[in-house]
Amino acid sequence: MEDEPLVRWRWIGDHLGYLGGLTADHAVIALVPVLIALLIAVPLGLLCARHPRLYQPLAALFNVVYALPALAVFVVLIPYTGLATRATVMVPLTCYALAVLLPATVDGLRAVPESVRQAATALGYGPWHRLAAVELPASVPQLVAGVRVAAVSSISLAAVGALVGRGGLGYLFLDGFQRTFPTPVLAGIALVALLALVADLVLVAAGRLLAPWAGGGAR
Template sequence: MDELGSFLGSANNRAQLLSTTLEHIYLALLPLVFGIVFAIALGWVGKRWKPARSVVLVLSNLLYTIPSLALFVVIPSLIGSKILDSINVVVALTIYTTALLVRPVLDALDNVEPTVIAAATAVGYRPGRRFFAVELPLAVPVLAAGVRVASVSNISLVSVGALIGTGGLGVLFTDGFQREYYAPIIVGIVLTLLLALIVDLLLVLLRNLLTPWERASRKKQPVTEEAAA
């Protein structure tokens, strides 16, 4: 406990915690945004062309089985970056996020009622407009569950990047183990858990904002059940 108080009492350590936390957020959430975009694009392809669906699913499963540390090391040779560049973590986690979200995107799109799609087509929606105005919004409740899992996965995997010298809260773990000083390790674990919790709560809030009809349906349900009784 004395070690922990001493560590947090240092102004330099607090400044480092702020810097590493902000870097961790950047390295975790930027790939999440990119991964969502790519997964939606691949999901759209898989939804429209059945042969592509199997290829996309198999490829995403294979990509997700690649060890994260190996991918962090291989990425620089593929994109021409330096081994310590943060872009390596962003690219690697974008690949993981995309691979993780492809199936949830397809499941979410499959969950949209065919009658709704048929009705949108009947009133003149072209495929592109129908997808963004009707199918994708209705798929949000199912897709949100996959995004929440991907966010937690990214926040966890960013720490692995510290093993090759990139930033984030993983620096606290490597520093603590090297010096056999456990205060930064404890602080790093707590901050990682808090960050994952905060991001998850924000995603739930965003899901609720994007699906106002879900809230309306939940409010009406007790009234309906009472009337039925």
């Protein structure tokens, strides 16, 4: 009797549409929270940079949220956001991304040399003009580095959402484990890794475009 192959390539070939749909769903569930977190983190980071006393309590709060087990948070949210809904998974992922992006924003703004700020002021830049034209562009490498970490983490964590009915590629892990069938599990691992790699490469390219002088925060 021949040994069972670890990967059934025919199964993968017969389910390309299914795999593509799960990958697209996974990308939305994982990356939209990062975008939402970025839209919140930038103005919040600006506020914290202007008022340093706000930063430590907010950072501590998001660090506590980041330490909470994802599955436990998903379960707690079910009565409010529903079972098998994107919101149940995306709300915690947004909070996790904020825990990464808020420090990245504040650190990026703090890293702007004081001499650069003084030079901009000497050229007649007001506070908001200096912020938009000098400080924010100078903080782009640090911010892009934070977005890369948040995106890859979110892509990984999103798979856990399958346990509450909405997890994109996480369904492949459940399917494989329940049927003792390794092919979906291996396909899911490969697709999660590929999605994370593609997202990271896109962010590196975006960072180089936005901040060519610093390599876009690639290092």
